[in-house]
Amino acid sequence: MLKKVCSGLPLNPLPPAKKTRNTNVPHAPDRKPSLTNEERKLAIKNALRYFPSNIQPQLIDEFQYEMDTYGHIYMYRFQPDIEMRAYPIDEYPCNCKAAAGIMLMIMNNLDRKIAQFPDELVTYGGNGQVFGNWAQFCLVMNYLSIMTDEQVLVMYSGHPLGLFPTRTEFSPRVVITNGLVIPNYSSTDDYERMFALGCTMYGQMTAGSYCYIGPQGIVHGTFITIMNAGRKRFGTNDLRGRVFLSSGMGGMSGAQPKACQLLGCIGVVAEVSEEAAKKRHDQGWCQELIYDLSELIERIRECRTKKLATSIGYVGNVVDVWERLATEKETLIDLGSDQTSCHNPYHGGYYPVQLSYDESRKCMKSDPEKFKELVHESLKRQVAAIDKLHERGMYFFDYGNAFLLTAKRAGAPVGGTDEKRCIRFKYPSYVQDIMGDIFSLGFGPFRWVCASGLENDLQQTDRIAQDCIEKLMAKGNTPNNVLEQYDSNLKWIRGAEDAKLVVGSQARILYSDQTGRVNIGLAFNEAVRSGRLKGPVILSRDHHDVSGTDSPFRETANIEDGSAFCADMSVQNVIGDSFRGATWVSLHNGGGVGFGEVMNGGFGMFLDGSAKADENIRQMLYWDVINGVSRRSWSGNKNARQTVERAMDKESKLKVTLPNELAEECIQKLST
Ligand SMILES: NC(=O)c1ccc[n+]([C@@H]2O[C@H](COP(=O)([O-])OP(=O)(O)OC[C@H]3O[C@@H](n4cnc5c(N)ncnc54)[C@H](O)[C@@H]3O)[C@@H](O)[C@H]2O)c1
Known part of the structure; x- marks a missing residue:
């Protein structure tokens, strides 16, 4: 069945048209983009270009119907009949295991048990799309199943631009951008128009970067x-x-x-x-x-x-x-x-x-x-x-x-x-009052998926993670504010299995800081290598984190130096992750707070037990935290400064610019 899903757009024969939508599942609200007649025609032409011209006459009527009825062309006819779920990694046809891991994550994002409006390819948040239409899904699954370690898949807001040759050692397998626009054209009306035209997509974050792990x-x-x-x-x-x-x-x-x-x-x-x-x-x-x-x-x-x-x-x-x-x-x-x-x-x-x-x-x-x-x-x-x-x-x-x-x-x-x-x-905002200081210590939503699909693998990873935190807590010289977080994370992971949190893939979330993320990642990779785990592990995080997101109404709401509306951190994060070992990276306009209101970056990392994966963990997970901590320290957060100073003590190659205290005399002068 997965072979069929990975075989590209089904054209010969075409799957039967879906005259009506499945009324037993929830559907995204119909949209009403204000398009001119010319733009409406353009949207239909844009959709038809995925298909050979001899097939287009068979599709035009239904694409017009979808445009006029639902305000978007989802191409329901090409939605596969297969049950969408995170099938174990060995079941995907592939030339490169990391690509099979990405397919597993995509299938999970569209699992009916967890996706909000799966028929419209929406995973969560009302409009968090995995793709803009089902043709894109079919093409992506095909590209991933044929790609090798010498290729990268380039994704433009749901649209697969194609596979491109790249360097094997350093390149991610997939580079995703979602909703990126010229800054002056970033209103929600712009978005509605461009989404209807099939040119852009709102990926939230873990929807359009394939990292959703259910609620x-x-x-x-x-x-x-x-x-x-x-x-x-x-x-x-x-x-x-x-x-x-x-x-x-x-x-x-x-x-x-x-x-x-x-x-x-x-x-x-x-x-x-x-x-x-x-x-x-x-x-x-x-x-x-x-x-x-x-x-x-x-x-x-x-x-x-x-x-x-x-x-x-x-x-x-x-x-x-x-x-x-x-x-x-x-x-x-x-x-x-x-x-x-x-x-x-x-x-x-x-x-x-x-x-x-x-x-x-x-x-x-x-x-x-x-x-x-x-x-x-x-x-x-x-x-x-x-x-x-x-x-x-x-x-x-x-x-x-x-x-x-x-x-x-x-x-x-x-x-x-x-x-x-x-x-x-x-x-x-909860970041101003509650989470901002915790992010500034480097803690954020570290998570993993066991690609074997085995419950036992997840149990093993829970134990490995527990062990790592216990070891960190046993070390001397850890400040109390960090120990307090380790303690609550330890309680969380000890109770995670009993709390029955898994819906969809065998996944776990565990807030961790930079040292915790690196240590846990290395321990997982060792367990894959030794055979303690029966399959690879995929690491990621969501955008609700220390470095990945510039969001003045959320993640960076406690940035007090006037830079809350700047987006250097998230863009630097993705660029930095991409050459330090991420298996895939994603940069999005939008996310939790809305189109035009936030920029966020994410990654996925495939752990196959190799020495290269060890190096990727050391390099990339380090940057993925220290970037944001350094920025938060520069903007004046005391926890962030403490974290950066501790990091510089441990790593001589790290040299972060620290802010100086303002002289009392100058403050006096300014206030008069
Ligand atoms: N704080 C965070 O860390 C965080 C993380 C992710 C998402 N978010 C944001 O939280 C929001 C919710 O995310 P989601 O994925 O659950 O979205 P969702 O659209 O899946 O769920 C929102 C739910 O609210 C219900 N709803 C809407 N209006 C209502 C009303 N007046 N009374 C009662 N119910 C109502 C809807 O029916 C829907 O089921 C989004 O804005 C999202 O971007 C926050």
Whole structure:
């Protein structure tokens, strides 16, 4: 079956046309790009150029239909019938094992169990595409199956430009760019137009770089974030009896109930799509579902009183929950956030409270202006209710979904001075208050996939990682702020297997710093070499990290020297990773906060047990952390400076420019 999937575009015979879409699976909202008639024709011509001219007459009608009905040509006919999942690495036809590893990762990103809208090639975040259409998928699988170590696959925003000769020793196997545009043309309208034309694609990050590992990818980060929010608010890690309210049970947001469950608090997460809520409930990621608001309030009250640890999914709009809670006499919520896809508010990322789910999906297409107004109104109502609960002691934070930015643009009074460059709102972003200092120590979302597909391999890697952290902790001279992180990561990895986090590929996430990532990577590679692991290991990370992402409303929201809107770090990261041993690299415009709002870079690294992989780990994982730590140190972060100074003590070749303290006399002069 995989041989067929890897055999290129099926043309002889053509697969049968899909007259209707599969109604049993969720579909991306229909888009309404404002194209001129000429642009509409161009979009169809662009799609047809993937096919020989004698075949084009058989496709033109359906491509026109898809354009006019869905606002994009997905080429449903070419979606393979095979069950999409991370098949073990040995099952892919290939001339180069690393390429087989990449195919495994692509198949995982489109697995129905984890992808949000698999038929539209969307993995998560509403519009995080793996490819822009199914022809691109077929071509890429074919290229990867025939490529050798002397070729590189070049990906332009979903479109495979082709295989190109390259040097075997240093070159990545795939170089991906997504959504890169001339900076002045980076508005969401530009994006909608160019996506419809088939020229660009929003890859989020792990969608368009093939590194998604299901909702597990965000659980550890969400766990750390909620735990530290609690520590900030109550001065303790013990969150029993405390209530966290948020929204969304989609790709990433679906991690929230699980994280609450692992923390032992009461997680309440509203999800407007019954389908999404049921999916997370069926997967065991959310323990109970409630459909009635009064019943929800009673249940929260009961869980608070009895200090019951649970995760409650409310099937409905989160604004209803906020407004209802604001009218209750007691303050039933301790911590609050939001994780709707506010980076994409007018195309299905945010559902306004005035409409039902189905009404919203109709309205966003039939009357986009009206829909926009309703979204603004709903956001204002949500902020008003949050304000009331905040006044009564609830701690609210923005969790990296552009909620406060979008609310501000909608006219909600969320503070902030300057319309364009404001990154300080009335409520903190979780990076400003919580995660920024942890990133600055070099900790970030290190993760791996066991390419054999064997559960036992994953268990072995969990043990190896545990062992590495224990050894690091046993070493002397580790500052307490680093030891504290190691300790919480050790607890996490010890409990990871029992927490049943795997959905899709045999993958694990574990926040680690530079030393941890390198040591764990080397230990995995040794285990592949010795045969302790039955197959190779693929390393990667997401964008929620120290170096890979320039995102003034998220990852770099705590950069205070005015450079938060610069993107040198992420671009340097990808360039640096590419010649230090990454198996594939990716650079994206967009990501969690939206097109034009963020640049992020990522990588994948294939560990086959070779000595070359050891060198790749030492070189590339080192740069992938130290780059961002150095930048954060230059911008004045104390944790980052501590980390850089320790790194320079260990490595004589590392010479980082450190900022000097400003003389008190000069500060005095400036303030007069
Ligand atoms: N903090 C982080 O580290 C982080 C990481 C990844 C993604 N994100 C961002 O978080 C957001 C969510 O990501 P995702 O992958 O879960 O997106 P998603 O689109 O898969 O899920 C969002 C969910 O919110 C639901 N929703 C929308 N409006 C609602 C409303 N008013 N009430 C209740 N439910 C509503 C949608 O039905 C959807 O299921 C995105 O903006 C993403 O970019 C943040």
